[in-house]
Amino acid sequence: MALDSPKLQDVLKQIHSGVMQLPEFQRNWKWDDQRIRELIATVTLNYPLGVVMALETGGEAQFRARPLAGVQVEGLPEPSALLLDGQQRLTSLYQALYLDRPVETVDDRGRELTRWYFMHVGRAIGSPADRDEAIVSVPEDYRVPSANGRGVALDLTTIANQCAAGYFPLNIIFDGKRLSRWRSAFEKADSANEDLWAEFEERVVDNIKSFLIPMIRLDATTSAVAVCSVFERVNTGGVPLTIFELLTATYAGNQAFEEANRDYYKLPDAWTDIKKGLATAHPVFGNIDLSIENGLTSSDFLQAVALVRTWELKQHRPSTAISCKRRDLLALPLQDFIDLSPRLRDAFDWVGHFLSDQCIVSFTDLPYRSQLVPLAAVRAILGEDANEPAILALIIRWYWCGVLGEMYGGSTESRFTRDVEQLVAWRDDRSGVPDTIAEASFVADRLDKLSTRNSAAYKGVIALLIKQGAHDWYYTEDPLTAATLGQYAVDIRQIFPKQAQVRLGIPLAMANSIINKTPLSERASRSMNTQPSNYLRVLAAEAGRRRSWYDDVVRTHLIDPAALHRDAFDRFYNDRKQQLLKLVQSAMGKTTLAYEEQGASPR
Template sequence: TGDYYQLPQVWREIKQVLAGKYPVFGRLDNGLESGLSSIDFLQAIALVRTWERKQQRLGATVSCKRRDLLDLPLADFVRLAPKLAEAFAWVGDFLERQCIVRPADLPYKTQLVPLAAVRAILDTGTDGLGAEEKIDQWYWCGVLGEMYGGSTETRFTKDVEQLVPWIAQDEKAPETVTEAFFFADRLDTLTTRNSAAYKGIYALLIKQGAVDWHYTSAPLTPGRLDEYSVDVRQIFPKTWFRRGNSNGLPTSSIVNKTPLSYRASMDMTGAPSSYLSTMIAASDMRPEWFDDLLTTHLIDPDALRENDYERFYRDRSKQLQDLVHSAMGKRTMLRDLPEGDVR
C-alpha cells in the first residue's frame, strides 16, 4: 500500500532522536547515514515479531532473514516500531554504562540488534540487578570472545531464544556466554581498532576507573572522552623502542596502550622515567600520589619508572587478563607457550 512509502520517514525520525541523544548510534545528515541503520532496526522488529509468533505457536522459529523483513506486515511495524525505538534508547544507556559512547569505540554494531529485541520482549524485566549482571556478562562475552565477527543471523536467533529465558526464568546460559573464550596470548595480537576485543579492553579500562594523567582530578567518564580528546595512547612510546628495548615482546599491542587525553599524550615522549617526571611536576602531586593514577590503568608504577618493559609487559598482561576474566565471568585460557617465554 501507499503507507509503505512512509517507512523511510518514520525511520529517519527515530534515528534522529536516537543519534541526537546517543552519538554511538552514528549520524543521519543530508540523507547520508552512518552507524545504526534501518536494516538493523527492521531486523530487531522481525526478531520480536517472530518470537511472539513462536510463543503463540503461529511460527516455528525466531528469525530476521531477508524474507522476514519483506513479509513484515505494516500493522506489526506500526505496533512494534515505538517499542523498538524505546529499546534502542535503553541500549544507548546500556552502552554509556559500559563507557562506549562514540561510533569508533563500538566493538560490534550487530550485537545491538538482539540486545534491543530482548529489551523489547522483556521490557523492565531487564532492569533488576540479576538481569543487569547477566546482560553485562552476555555483552562482554560477545565482545571479548569475538563472537559477532562472522555470520550473525543465526547468532541473533540463538541469543534472543536463549537470553530471554536465561534472564526471565534463570534457565541455562546462552551459547554466546558458554562458548566464549579469551586466550591470554590474544593480548599480544590486539593492535588496532579492527578488533572488537581491542575496543572492549579500552572501554573496560575506562569503566573500571582510569584517571587521565593530565586532567587528574577524577576518573574518566563517558562525557569527558570527547572533551579531553581521549584515545588509545602508547605507554612506552614508539621512539623509545628505536634503541631495541622491547626484549622481543610486542610493542604496539593493547598491553602497551591505554586511554589518555591528547594533552597527556603530548608529554609522553622518550623514556617513561623522563616523561613521568614532567607529568608529576605539572600535576603538583607527590610522586606516590601520581603512582596511584598509574595503577588505575593497571600499570606497575615501579616498572614504568625504571623503564623495565619486560616487567611492565608481564605484569600488565596479567592484570588485563584479570580484567577480561571479571567482565566475562570466566578465566582466560592459556595456550602452551615456548619454553623461556616471559609471558
C-alpha cells in the same frame, strides 16, 4: 506466469500513457550515449533484444509505482503492469524513438549530455556490420561542432538540412504524419532519394515498427516476497537493492494505509525520525551529518523488529522460528512495523544508555554494531525486567563475552536467534546461560596480538579500562567518564612511545600490542615524548602531585608504576598482561586459556 511478445510500439505506448510503470524500488535510469546507439542499432537490425519482465498489478504484491524517466502525463492512471526487468533498455528506446524531447544521457566519462538520435539513410542500407556507424547523436540545438570548435560541422536544425545531409530523426519513427512529411521532403530533395528511401524503409523503418519484445508476465497473484526475489535475480547488472528499499516500495503501495490516512506510508521518513533521535542522544549510533545510514542502519532496526515480531508469534504458535532473515524482513507487514517500531526505538535508546555505562560512547569505539540488534530485541521483549539487577548483570556478561570472545565477527543471524531466545528465557529459568556466554573464550596470548581498532576485543579492552576507573594522566582528579572522553580528546596512546622503543630495543609487535597502550587525553600525550621515567616526572609536576600520589593515578590503568620509573619494559609488559587478563576474566565471568601454544610470553 506467461510469455508474451508485444510489439515495441505497443509497449512504448503503454509506457507513455502510464499503463506500464516501474515499482518504486527501481532506481533511476541513465544509460550512456554509446550504449543507446548500440541498442538502437540492435532494434533496426531486428536482432534479439533480450527478455523483459513485468508484473500484473491488482494482486497481493502492492508496490507504489512511478513512471519511467521522461514520461510526462497529467492524471497518471493506475498501472496495469510494473516493469521489473528491462528498465534501461525500454527507457532508452522510449526516449530516443518516441519522445519529442532530447534524451538526457552521459558520455563515457559520466558527463551529462542531452542528445537527439539520427540515422544516416545511405549508410543504414549498407552492411549490417556497419549499422552502428550509421547512428549518430547530436546536441540539443541540432548542431554538431567542428573538430576545432570554431564552426559547425553538421547542422540538422531544419527538415531541409536533415534531408540534404541524409540524416533521419529517429524520434518520429512512430509518428505517422511527421514521418510522411519527412519522407516527402527527403524524396523531393534529390531524385535518387525515392529508391534510397524505399530500401531504408524496408531495412530499417519496417524492422523498428514490427520489432517484438519478448516479455515474461508475472501473475497478479505473485507474492511480494517472490517479486522481490525475482527482481534481485534478474537485476544482476545493477546495484543490489537493500531490504529497506524493497520495503519502502511495498509499504508505500499499501492501499489500506493510504485510504485510511489520505497519504501513502513513507518508510524513509519514519526511519529518519527514529535515527535522528537516537543518534542525537547517543553518538555511538553514528553521525547523521555524514549519512542517515552511518552507524546504526535501517537494516539493523528492521532485523530487531523482525526478531521481536517472530518471538511474539512463537508465543502463540510454538512452531514459529525466531528469525530475522531476509525473507522475514520482506514479509514484515506494515501494520506490525508501525506497532513495533516505537518499542524498538525505545529499546535502542536503552541500548545507547547501556553502552554509555560500558564506556562505549562513539561509533568508532563500538566493538560490534551487529550485537546491538539482539540486545535491542531483548530489551523490547523484556521491557523494564531488563533493568532487574540479576537480569541486567547477565546481559552485561553476555555482552562482554560476545565482544571479548569475538562471537559476532562472522555470520550472525543464527546467533541473533539463540541469544534473543536464551536471554529472554533466562528471566524465568535461571538454570543455564546463553550459548554466547558458554562458548566464548579468550586465549591469554590474544592480548599480544591485539594491536588495532579492527578487532572488537581491542575496543572492548580499552572500554573496560575506562569502566574500571582509569584516570587521565593530566586531568587527574576524577576517573574518565563517558562525558570526559570527548571533552579531553581521549585516544589510545602508547605507554612506551616510539623514542623509548628505539632506545630500549623493544620489538615492534610488543610495542604495538594493546598491552603497551592505554586511553589518555591529547594534553597528557604531549608530555609523553620520551621514556616513561622522564615523562612521569613531568606529568606529576604538571598535575601538581607528589610522586607517590601520582603513582596511584598510574595504577588506575592497571600498570606497575615502579616498572615505568625504571624503564623496565619486560617487567611492565608481563605484569600488565596479567592484570589485563584478570580484567577480561572478570568481565566474561570465566577464566582465560593460558596460551594458544605451549610456552611462555613472547619475550
